[in-house]
Amino acid sequence: MLEMTAVENVVYQRPQALTDAPTHYCPGCTHGIAHRLIAEVLEELNLTERTIGVASVGCSVFAYHYINTDFVEAAHGRAPAMATGIKRLVPQAMVFTYQGDGDLASIGMTEIVHAAARGENITVIFINNANYGMTGGQLAPTTLLGQKTTSSPNGRNAAQHGYPIRVAEMLATLEGAAYVVRRSLHDPTNIRKAKKAIRTAFEVQKHGLGFSLVELLSTCSVNWGLTPTEALHWLAENMIPYYPLGDYKVAPAVAATLNV
């Protein structure tokens, strides 16, 4: 007798922490991957209903359409300040900001530095795609030397524009920062490593260990003028040499508690 029943085995599905809304992101953009990693982590840690997100200004302004938690929408650059206000009033909640490089490293540099310096017990997901995506691809504080953007048409040069900022390295110098790492979203291996870092960052907050930040090197194929695949290669070949991946700050308490 032949067994006629087909056994369905779900191996991959949308995490409940993601809504089923189609995203507005461009083809090839890695925001969707970053969103999904956050959602998977929140679900695995059973934190979806205990988390408040703070969206920022930029392409991720509508992050709250996709990540299925309580959310607020901050002014440009001010997400860490807003997150501070929320976390201090609802310390039992997990509070995270989701910020791009223009938002965090340019207009919001003050807020991010001081949130880290205070050891504010929040988690920051920092998307570094080396340009202002939402406004059409202008020069960002993270734009690489020589990189052409709509506001550096001849390429970034140090004499005119100064140098790109390495955020993770800089914030790691602050005593209040507990966990500061850089990962990349350009291939499956690195995506897995990014997810692990995001998970650690939320665990740092859960254990009250202080400020955590995961910088994610990301692509912006449309504004870079590349195909999605070319953009992934461009990231690996150009961004990683200037923005090396790695753990820039793992405070002793984090290492001891989480075995990082």
Next chain:
Amino acid sequence: MARELWKGNEAIAEAAVRAGLEAYFGYPITPQNEILEWMSRRLPELGRVFVQAEAELAAINMVYGAACTGARVMTSSSSPGISLMMEGLSYIAGTEVPVVLVNVMRGGPGLGNIAPSQGDYNQICKGGGHGDYHPIVLAPASVQEAVDLMPLAFDLAEKYLTIACVLLDGSLGQMMEPVELPPMRPLQRKEYPWAVGIAEGRARRVLTSIYLEPLDEEQVNLRLLERWRTIQANEVRYKEYYLDDAEVVVVGFGTAGRVALSAVRLARQQGIRAGLFRPVTVSPYPYARLAEIARRARAFLVVEMNAGQMLEDVRLAVNGRVPVEFYGRLGGVVPFPDEILQEIKRVARGGLKADDDPLERWMARLEMRR
């Protein structure tokens, strides 16, 4: 409770604490530092939240975040700091969360000075940040009145999901007066159906001020306008002194109103039928009541510590019915009662026209004095 001698800024801070303030976020700036300093001692000892922010920009956005949790929150600053907060205030207005703000005004524009001024009237009363909204603005004229207005500011902000600003100047912040403080209210975080927090057992909540679809934004604008009309209808407050038979009606708010009251009393001693109208809510402005008074007054004299900002509102209310005159001191100068008395006497002599520009006449008189 017995009356005690309190410094204005500290009394305001303690009144807020007793009104159930859960969290304060601020940044040092003269002449309001004592509010921040008082909070830095008081709130931690009560187990409440105090954060000295890295700037006014951050302070107002911390307040914004905290307000989104439904907590009773406030910040305070002085003129240049309030300018920095305008961005956050606009977002707060657009998100429709309640926030209390204290502005202890100083001389401006720019860095100006740290002396008492009323130069920020237009900035806060006419909206402040970008977009279409109105904050409620309360203008005390004494330390006691400031103390009394603090719980009201919280109640109004929460009732209407709006910004309530207590607007005073450096002299009120710095002076000491006998005051009676209210009893300590217990902390009680309200259960708002919009507040973010722990979402267990309920649908998730999103608070934002972005409405990309213009028709949606228009609905928000209309909702804010309707709420403002309700506030205008229900929350106008003012004080009247000697107005029953007054021929010369002096109008002043805050410290200018208080000094003007001394001048009105001096005028009464000299047989001049003068009175004082002092708006307590400078936003919503008591237009209707002033228009009523204009039906029986002979002339108005507006006294301000600015270049005639509230003057425009008085002229709007009086609507050309009788002459409106102006007397101002600027740049952090507080007028003496004698100066205002001379103006009252001049207005009482009559012979003024209702149809030309009071600012121009005032500036012409200044020229003569120089």
